[in-house]
Amino acid sequence: MLIKTLITAVSALAFSTVTAQAAVGGTCNQYPTNATCSKYVNYNVFLPTNIDFATIEAQFQPLAELQSTLAQLSPSCFDAYSRYSCSLSYSKCELEGNNTLRITEACMSSCEAVHTYCSTVFKFTGKTELLPDCSTATTITKSPLQDEGSCNNVPTQLTNDELKDKTLDLSYIPHGFVMSECPAPFLRDHFAAEVPETTIDANHCRFGCCIPCPAQNLNWATRGFLATDILRFISSVLSFVLVLSYLILPDKRRHPSLLILNLSIAIFIFSMVVFFSIGDPKKLQCAANGINASDMNNNTLCAAQGALLIFGSLSTVLWCSALILNLHIHTVWNSNFFTNRYILLNLVCWGIPVAIMSTALGLHAVKFEFANLCLVSMEYIFPMFFYPMAAIVCPSFIIHIGTFFYIAKIAVREGLESDMTQSLSTGTMSERPAGVSRKHVMVAVKIQWRALLLAVVAIVAVLFYWLFYMTQMSRMTDLQTNPASILDWLQCMLVPGNSQNICADVISPHLPPFALIIVAEALVSSIGIMLFVTFGKRSLWREWNDLIYDMRFRGSAEKHGEQFFAL
Template identity: 70%
Template sequence: MLISKLKSTVALIITTSASIIVHAQSVKNSGSCNAYPTNATCASYVDYSVFLPDKVAMSQIEAQLQSLTQLESLLGGVSPVCLDTYVRYQCSKAYPKCVTTNSTDISVYSACSSACKAVNIACAKLFEMAGQTAFLPNCSTEVTSIGFGLQPDDMCNNMPTKLTKDQIEDGKLNLSAVPEGFIMAECPAPFLVDPLAATGSSLNDKYCRYGCCIPCPSQDLFYKKNWAIKGFLATDVIRFISAVLSLILVISYLVLPDKRRHPSLLILNLSVAIFIFSMVVFFSIGDPKRLQCAANGISPGDMGNNTLCAAQGAILIFGSFATCLWCAALILNLHVHTVWNSNFFTNRYILLNVVCWGIPAAIMSIASGLHAVKFEFANLCLVSMEYIFPLFFYPLAAIVCPSFLVHIATFFYIAKIAVREGLESDLTQSLSTGTMTDRPPGVSKKHVMDAVKIQWRALLLAVVAIVTVLFYWLFYMTQMSRMTELQNNPALTLDWLECMLTPGSTQNQCADVISSHLPPFALIIVAETLVSTIGIWLFVMFGKRSLWHEWNDLIYDIRISFGRHGRAEKNGEQFFAL
């Protein structure tokens, strides 16, 4: 509706100007100065005597310029700057300024070439969206009502604007004034055409408006230019390194002797879980949009439109729960060994595998069955915001929080034993004997400290994993609701969209407009970096010198087995000499 009205109105203005020009070309400067009525169409701008060519009546021009009133009703609310610029240009073109220097000489000042250029700057996007770019004036070929071309600024009729300084500086389109059902004829970059808009429907109500859609992923446009692309590429690189390093430990614990028994078997299973958690980056690195988006390039990827997103998301869910459960197993093992002097988990690996691999598989299956896997932000698919708390974070909290409390209890116990032993060393033998009766059987300071020396790496890794999960959980709880609100309430993106469609605006300027409705970018990067470094932490803590000695010995033994009568010597070339 708006397109057809704008087309007819602008066409009428162009036709009018053309008819006046054709008539005026034959008369050139033959004409007279006339007072302009205060109630006429251009009275807001024309406050001077106007030049009228002979045989051209003012009523004829006025009748045609009434279309500017129609244009004002269409554009005034949407773009005051465009309307003001366009009307000033058309009025100066229709009514040249007439100055009488003496009784016989008349100086005529017509439209400025700069005013024509200003129309193209202020109205180009609006006319482009309406599909009427052909009606934008061609400043190199325009001819005024007196038959001449546009004049330079130092000798033309330069009409001052009627807008305030704030209105000019603001300059944004007011999209709330656009009538319901309006469809842009052409979508300006970077927006994409909604293929269903012509049918009265929409490809995606959350990301499409006026027949144009925000391209996927929207985060690339909501934040400052290239921030999201470069920031999440950096976290992908970190996660890739984590995957490679955790794979090295997986292979080491599978191949090296004496690594497939308790408690090293706990480290092996944790390494496998962390590798699964980190290897999902292989799906997205190099081309994250194949995960983030549907084939149409507009809708976010989910289980219904992107099988790669579905597979990666399911693996990430499985790896997340497996990592937390095997970390919990490490903490429980240290607790029962240190506090109760028990090797309870030594022969319980069937139970551990059922629990630590079975629960992740079950939750992954539930998420897949509910079609809950979806891309929300960053470069990976996870559980959609609708299900992420009941299906992902609350179950993780049920694992992490008790494990954290058990960890705290273990260290309180260690501190208690250390303090007790220190006090007893300063007391008499008789008092010492009396206080030792409260100690659990078989527990001593030496036993506790030996346990800590043996398992401190596993314990520290478990703590890192727990802190990472807690931080990520708190980040989601406090920040991601903003992203959900932004998607579900299109009114919040209206100011940003107006900024993006306003001539001269940049993505960085428009990012500031919407920043209050988005999670802070630095906080997102910190959260993603923390979860991406878990494999690096694993390698730092367990890629110790003794591991490389064992590889050295294994390679030596292999060389011996293939050598001739033991010709290879162990103190020759080796894998690592540490």
């Protein structure tokens, strides 16, 4: 490799300087203005007896070539190494009274600067053994390096900002270059180590080193997704309580309570996917090698969780839509259309999710994208997941809003009718469909807010998540196809002491805002909580109490009356 060859040569310069005689017998000489170190040596130099400039300069020949590589790859390293090498080989010489030579040797600080600015470069190229040992290094006069204040401190040619910049310009690394060692937190790309131009993951690996999976693993992101996991866990527990309630309580296993039962089952399936990642999200997010993101081909856990999430998401919106439609038909048209049509409801509300889930699995489209979940890949997620979901949710929301406004209109008229004549009352009622009584509508007003609340929460959560994906997730796809941004991020990561948290700012313009990610995840993670708040009424606990303490009575009698409102 070119870089390895040049670094080896310049290191040899520092450690193979001309063997000199003692300082006695040397002379002070003006340094040639066209020689290699002319940028750094602006003083008279000491040449030992029998040593001339040509002999020393011969060992600086690689520096000319090094300027076109290391000087661009890491200007601060090239500057530090040049200052150290030049001062080591050319001690400062001054002629004092009585023709006495005063020789000033190289500084210990210049050697330490090489370690500061070049250790990373040498580490990548497998040449760490070439870093100078500052405690044993000697000058051309065989003198040790001197302390600050009594040494030949060659000034830097960089500005303060350039000197502080310890990053590497990776765009100057030759094609096919493979680092000999990967700094933390990078992992070795074993494919590149065997065949330089291959890689185990084109998105997350460069120069034989890979960022560990998941790439999103920032401290604040990890804590945020843990919080949404806790919300989803609570949702799963609360929705399971409702599932048990509607399965066990005797008067809940019939229409319309069956709608709530099926909706609770769907939301439980949607929420319980958190159990796949709880305690150790990486087992779901990452393949066994710790580098590749999970997909259904390299992680069966991801395939199972993704399939359940697709199924649970679509079945949730379908059963929620069925509930909304049932409320509309019963309230506006005074009809129990769905009472004897549960075979059709089950075929639609469970069958469509099964079909879409099977299609996603057949296309191998389930993979980990972000957060702690596997879902449909970005390539298929809109046509296969969000568009069908929007086709279900949006009409249902419009229908439910229409139902709500209809009830509000009837409620206003009902208040006016108490003081009006019978003829006005008759005129008002004629605007409602036949068979809808005032009493029926007014009773519906008292409980309609529950279903409206659930519908609004579900719609807002789904639409927000959809808009989030549509407007933000494409930025992550663009990042993967933007080599310049990835190189900038890698340059930051390769600086000793930097971390993913520090370097997140470099690629933050290409990532969704963290707050937006958490809000989107929190909304969909809390649907089970909202289900419980909506339908976990006081009467439900009274029924549990009656069942526990009076099994016979509760077994022989069921509630009667307007069953639609006994949800």
